[in-house]
Amino acid sequence: MERLLARGLKMNHLRLAAALSREEKLSDAALRLGLAQPAASRLASEIHQILGTPLFERHGRGIKLTEAGRAFAARAQRILNEIDDADREVSEIASGxxxxxxxxxxxxxxxxxxxxxxxxxxxxxxxxxxxxxxxxxxxxxxxxxxxxxxxxxxxxxxxxxxxxxxxxxxxKEPVSFIVGKDHPLAKIEGKVENADLFEWKWILPPQNSILARTIDGAFRDMGLPQPDRLVSTSSALMSLAFAGETDSIAAVARPVAEHFAARGQVHILRTRFSISVExxxxxxxxxxxxxxxxxxxxxxxxxxxxxxxxxxxxxxxxxxxxx
CATH class of the missing domain: 3.40.190.10 (Periplasmic binding protein-like II)
Incomplete structure (x- = not known):
């Protein structure tokens, strides 16, 4: 640290490096920091001199951090985070x-x-x-x-x-299957048979999500068919809305299902199996x-x-x- 400080490392150098880790153009990083582009270019040149190696390379119309640049930018962000946390902590201690x-x-x-x-x-x-x-x-x-x-x-x-x-x-996070309160499956007393579940369309998260992979894997392990999707969404709110407005089954986290079921907005199905996400x-x-x-x-x-x-x-x- 003393070597970099002796070479003239300042806070603005850290701020620019951190900004460049998020932006693909020097002009965008300058805008993020409220700097004119010539000032940002000068800071970048100074960082190059301080580190003894380029911070970034020109890449088409934008820039790409070098390996050394990525390492420096990551460290710069950590230092800035610590300064921000120190400010918050001192303020909180002083005022309760x-x-x-x-x-x-x-x-x-x-x-x-x-x-x-x-x-x-x-x-x-x-x-x-x-x-x-x-x-x-x-x-x-x-x-x-x-x-x-x-x-x-x-x-x-x-x-x-x-x-x-x-x-x-x-x-672990348990999963519940929900339907609208007027859905035919909501009128079944006791547990819903597996075969009945797959007569309806499903509302599920995108296929690359953890919840979707968990459900697909559980059904496969039990020898059950894959659900016929009506729509895919990562939004619990959209899943609840679709379940309430269509004759479809939605898979959501149990706390979400219980919260809205308690208000009479959806019905939680009782099934012959249970699923939990990792x-x-x-x-x-x-x-x-x-x-x-x-x-x-x-x-x-x-x-x-x-x-x-x-x-x-x-x-x-x-x-x-x-x-």
Missing amino acids: VHGTVRIGSVTGPAIEMVIPAVRTARELSEGIRVDVEVATSNQLGPMVRNGALDFALGRLPADELSRNLTYCSLA EFGIITRADAQLPPAAQMICDLVKRHKTKKWAGQEKRANAMRMAL
């Missing part, structure tokens, strides 16, 4: 537990864990503001890495673990310490999971004793 917490989550845990945690956090400190981004796991990981989110609830591919992210497993967990940056407000909500998410698991175990033990 205040500040904005940025959380990402896949849909099921957002309803089942994030909402209760945020509700409790607001009771403990009215100064906390929470921004929640609901997205797929593939989108959440990069958002945590670049500092757009403090932490996220989702799934992390094994090859992501080496890229400045940590993962704390929480639980475990989700808490994703954080490996090189960062959560600010106090974010740490509070993260701890509340973990506490809610522990209490829920204990409650499920208690009910399971009571059922075993009754038998």
